[in-house]
Amino acid sequence: MLLDNWWYSIPRKQKNTPSRRRKAKEIEVEERKHLQTPQVQVTREKTTKKTSTKRKTGRSKKHDIDKLFEEAYEPMLALLSLTDDLSLPEETSKQIVREIVEMIASEYSSKPSIDAILKKAKRNIRVLYEYVVSKLLETLDKPTPEQLEYIVSHGSKTLIPEIGKLYRLALTYKREDLIEQLRHIWNTHGPKGMVECPKCKFNAITPENSCSVCGHVVTEEYIRRALSFTDKFELYVKTASVAELNEVLRYGYVLVGEKGVYYPRSPRARLENNVVYPIYLISSEISKITEEINSRELQV
Ligand SMILES: [Zn+2]
Numbered sequence: 001m002l003l004d005n006w007w008y009s010i011p012r013k014q015k016n017t018p019s020r021r022r023k024a025k026e027i028e029v030e031e032r033k034h035l036q037t038p039q040v041q042v043t044r045e046k047t048t049k050k051t052s053t054k055r056k057t058g059r060s061k062k063h064d065i066d067k068l069f070e071e072a073y074e075p076m077l078a079l080l081s082l083t084d085d086l087s088l089p090e091e092t093s094k095q096i097v098r099e100i101v102e103m104i105a106s107e108y109s110s111k112p113s114i115d116a117i118l119k120k121a122k123r124n125i126r127v128l129y130e131y132v133v134s135k136l137l138e139t140l141d142k143p144t145p146e147q148l149e150y151i152v153s154h155g156s157k158t159l160i161p162e163i164g165k166l167y168r169l170a171l172t173y174k175r176e177d178l179i180e181q182l183r184h185i186w187n188t189h190g191p192k193g194m195v196e197c198p199k200c201k202f203n204a205i206t207p208e209n210s211c212s213v214c215g216h217v218v219t220e221e222y223i224r225r226a227l228s229f230t231d232k233f234e235l236y237v238k239t240a241s242v243a244e245l246n247e248v249l250r251y252g253y254v255l256v257g258e259k260g261v262y263y264p265r266s267p268r269a270r271l272e273n274n275v276v277y278p279i280y281l282i283s284s285e286i287s288k289i290t291e292e293i294n295s296r297e298l299q300v
Contacts, residue, residue: 064111069101071114076100079121080132081154086146088136096135100128129154137162145173152178157189164213167200186213193258193274195226207277223277227256233285236261237292245289253280 076097082088104117121128133155136147143151148169152159159166163186170178179200186202194203197211197218204213209223224230236254237245244263248254255262257273269276281289 065098065102065105068105068111068114068117069098072101072117073097075114075118076121079118079125080128081150082132086150087144088147089139092135092139096132099135100131126156130156130158134158143169145175148173148175148178152181152185156185159185160190163190163202164215167202167213191274195223195275195277198222207275209277220279223256224279227258227277229256229261229279232256232261237288242293242296245293248281249286249289252286253278255279 073094077083077093080096082093082096100121101117104120105112107120108116133151136143136151137155137158140147148166152166152170159182163182167179167182170182183200183202186204190202190204192203194212195205195218196203197205197214197216199216200211200214202211202213204211205218205223205226206212209220210217233254233256240248240263244266247263247265251264253264255264255266255269255276256279257269257276259272261279262269262276264278
């Protein structure tokens, strides 16, 4: 789940984290244990007593979080640009802010100041934006135009699995500007090496010749042209081994990717390309292969 992982992707200053300091202290106490004289033991008992009264119970910790949440709620909404015009359900924005406050507070051994919470949130704002967007995608069935704008502007790579749904929504709202942003996000963070869809212009045509964003289906002729198949095929026929060419004849098709043409079972095809498309050979191409095989056998 995203919630379990997001926090760990935030770069932190390891040196000064309280948890580190605490750990160092624990080690120190542990080391002292071995060197104890009876007098030292007395003082240690005293200090343990002191800390045990200080240790927070579950209930008082919850009380701390409640207080922090109350204080942080409004400034955190402003920080995350969760403005009123988004008309988010109050329950959703409260849940989001509470989870963020809890996450940040869990990094401290004692109750942090509201300032510390907000500073940390500010430092990690990009990750928090993506977190907020993932929560919105989870909870909002049909985002409004304003909500969609927020999602598209702040979601970055979080949007990849939902790109089709968001594209259709932007299309319904006639928001070409958001479609442009989605296209940029997909082409930056999405799978590489896919052929551009003639309808939505995302690089999203799958090896089944359909668009993974808008669902449009293209012809094999379109793939051939998009990947300059003819040139790559000519080169392939000249350089492939006779065994490979015979295999192509047996199967009746080749694979084509950005880097070139390959026989159907070629392990290199997937190593050199993120995506490869099957292309069924037409009779003139089959004759070309047969001629090539014959010419090589004559040379032997
Ligand atoms: Zn498309």
